[in-house]
Amino acid sequence: MLCIKESEINNFLEKLKENYEVFDVRNDLLPFKQYFLPPEEKIFEKKKNKIKAALKPAPFVLFGLSFYDLEALNQLDEIMEKPVEDYFYFQRRNQSIVIGLIEEDIDSLPGGEIVFQKINNDYYRVWFKSKKEQQWLKKYRKFFEEIKNLKITPQKSQKIDDWHVEMRQLLLDPEKLAKAVEWSENHPIWDELAKTCLGCGICTYLCPLCYCFSWEDKKTIEGESYRVRKWAACTLNDFAMVAGGHNFRKELKKRYYNWFYHKFVRGYYEWGKSLCVGCGRCHQNCPAQIDILKVLKTILSDYEKSLPAKNS
Amino acid sequence: MRNLYLPKIVKIKAVEEQSPTVKLFRLENKFPKDKNGMVFIPGQFFLIGEMGYGEAPFGALSSPYEKKYLEFAIRKAGNVTNYLHSLQAGDTLEIRGPYGNGFPIDFMKEKDVVLVTGGCGIPPIASLIEYIIVHREHFGNVYLLYGAKTPDELLLKDRIERWKKSINVILTIDKPAFNWQGPVGFVSDLIKEIKINELDAVAAMCGPGPMMDALEKILKPLGISDRRIFVNMERKMQCGIGKCQHCTCGKNYVCLNGPVFTYDEIENAHD
Numbered sequence: 001m002l003c004i005k006e007s008e009i010n011n012f013l014e015k016l017k018e019n020y021e022v023f024d025v026r027n028d029l030l031p032f033k034q035y036f037l038p039p040e041e042k043i044f045e046k047k048k049n050k051i052k053a054a055l056k057p058a059p060f061v062l063f064g065l066s067f068y069d070l071e072a073l074n075q076l077d078e079i080m081e082k083p084v085e086d087y088f089y090f091q092r093r094n095q096s097i098v099i100g101l102i103e104e105d106i107d108s109l110p111g112g113e114i115v116f117q118k119i120n121n122d123y124y125r126v127w128f129k130s131k132k133e134q135q136w137l138k139k140y141r142k143f144f145e146e147i148k149n150l151k152i153t154p155q156k157s158q159k160i161d162d163w164h165v166e167m168r169q170l171l172l173d174p175e176k177l178a179k180a181v182e183w184s185e186n187h188p189i190w191d192e193l194a195k196t197c198l199g200c201g202i203c204t205y206l207c208p209l210c211y212c213f214s215w216e217d218k219k220t221i222e223g224e225s226y227r228v229r230k231w232a233a234c235t236l237n238d239f240a241m242v243a244g245g246h247n248f249r250k251e252l253k254k255r256y257y258n259w260f261y262h263k264f265v266r267g268y269y270e271w272g273k274s275l276c277v278g279c280g281r282c283h284q285n286c287p288a289q290i291d292i293l294k295v296l297k298t299i300l301s302d303y304e305k306s307l308p309a310k311n312s
Numbered sequence: 313m314r315n316l317y318l319p320k321i322v323k324i325k326a327v328e329e330q331s332p333t334v335k336l337f338r339l340e341n342k343f344p345k346d347k348n349g350m351v352f353i354p355g356q357f358f359l360i361g362e363m364g365y366g367e368a369p370f371g372a373l374s375s376p377y378e379k380k381y382l383e384f385a386i387r388k389a390g391n392v393t394n395y396l397h398s399l400q401a402g403d404t405l406e407i408r409g410p411y412g413n414g415f416p417i418d419f420m421k422e423k424d425v426v427l428v429t430g431g432c433g434i435p436p437i438a439s440l441i442e443y444i445i446v447h448r449e450h451f452g453n454v455y456l457l458y459g460a461k462t463p464d465e466l467l468l469k470d471r472i473e474r475w476k477k478s479i480n481v482i483l484t485i486d487k488p489a490f491n492w493q494g495p496v497g498f499v500s501d502l503i504k505e506i507k508i509n510e511l512d513a514v515a516a517m518c519g520p521g522p523m524m525d526a527l528e529k530i531l532k533p534l535g536i537s538d539r540r541i542f543v544n545m546e547r548k549m550q551c552g553i554g555k556c557q558h559c560t561c562g563k564n565y566v567c568l569n570g571p572v573f574t575y576d577e578i579e580n581a582h583d
Contacts, residue, residue: 044317051406053317083568087313087314087315212557212558213551213556214550214556215366217361217363217366227363239558242547244389248548248583266560
């Protein structure tokens with residue numbers, strides 16, 4: 001199997017920097033989506049009545065995505081591809097090589113193009129998506145080793161604690177989550193959360209699978225006009241507001257419920273999966289300390305109690 | 313890869329004032345016809361705007377068979393429309409589309425049709441009427457019920473006069489006015505004027521709040537079932553292709569699954 005020694009990873013990345021811009025996401029606060037769907041991106045420019053679309057970036061390597069992020073990337077790729085392709089997302093995505101760095105046990109590639117999977121104290125096993133990536137890796141063969149009968153020691157991931165285990169457990173049954181969240185529309189928990197939630201949108205900005213966006217048009221004093229695509233957050237007040245001031249989701253309660261509704265109901269019916277990978281960013285960074293797992297558990301437990309079979 | 317966000321730049325052929333706040337724009341058409349000879353399906357919308365000001369969704373009101381131009385009635389309501397109102401014939405603006413599903417025109421054929429609209433909700437209905445007139449022999453009794461706050465706010469008056477030769481038109485206003493002899497409000501009395509076979513009739517609606525009144529007081533008592541009432545919905549729109557999430561409505565995207573929904577689809581949706 002193709003492996004890379006832990007001590008060689010940095011040398012490999014240094015070598016890559018000769019040909020690519022290399023971004024190491026391991027210490028990023030914002031999730032990897034920022035490289036494909038930037039927080040703010042100039043997409044069109046108009047000069048002398050001619051519209052020019054933004055050009056594609058130079059080829060780049062995104063290194064260090066976690067298992068959760070790779071899964072999220074896989075889902076985001078699908079969302080941006082169907083039913084029609086998002087031009088600006090793929091303009092960036094097609095220029096990228098994504099390399100994951102994981103400790104979890106896998107039997108196939110969770111997402112991205114290449115994955116380094118830690119298998120013992122010294123070595124990472126190298127997974128790749130297709131022949132194309134295999135060929136590409138050959139250019140850097142001096143950093144890799146083909147090893148037979150390598151000792152595999154199960155790795156205890158540092159990123160996984162009880163919270164993640166429990167959250168992942170819930171995500172295994174997206175159908176139940178969809179039914180429960182849909183059922184919960186009139187549950188008192190949304191009133192409570194509307195009082196706790198600051199409506200700041202941090203959860204959506206940090207979620208690797210929140211991809212709402214808005215246009216923002218600008219005009220310079222020199223007469224240039226441009227259109228910017230910006231991250232939007234469905235919890236913000238103006239998200240569903242139309243010209244003239246009518247707001248289709250005026251109350252924070254409705255907007256907050258809609259966040260859950262998209263992740264677990266609409267998203268599930270659209271893609272067959274919840275739009276959540278259980279990374280925990282929303283709950284770790286919420287200024288009001290709202291815990292998505294706690295919310296889901298409350299809803300699920302009350303939903304189950306409401307089922308006729310449980311009552312009889 | 314096609315860039316679906318890239319608008320086409322088109323010339324404004326003519327502008328006509330319709331009411332103190334609404335202007336009618338006739339735009340050069342750069343979109344192809346489909347295999348049925350239509351540039352769009354009545355009820356579909358286009359995103360119109362200008363780089364530097366923004367885009368907003370508008371339902372086309374001209375005949376879908378018209379290949380030379382597209383027409384839109386635009387009410388001054390915000391940044392984009394304020395800018396559009398400053399434009400004149402000969403200027404250019406940007407447009408992309410058509411988006412959404414449109415009215416189920418094939419399903420509506422061979423049936424009686426009740427069209428209900430108010431104020432600036434008339435454009436998609438107007439284009440549907442143009443379609444019906446082209447295929448007049450394939451439709452039963454057709455009624456347009458069109459309401460506005462004041463007589464001045466009834467749009468497309470000259471077209472309405474032309475439509476009257478082919479379909480039945482009932483105009484109403486919200487409050488009595490000295491220059492108005494017609495009915496006031498969407499009142500249940502109007503039912504008496506509508507002769508349809510309720511088992512073989514459809515309704516199409518588009519417009520602001522009072523439309524719900526029309527639904528309760530007219531369409532329901534007429535006996536048209538919820539599944540045959542087609543409502544053209546409005547939501548905030550940005551991308552137009554089902555990505556940005558602004559226009560979602562329960563499980564649906566107004567830009568993809570709509571803007572035309574059956575009434576029973578929207579009645580139970582949570583938002």
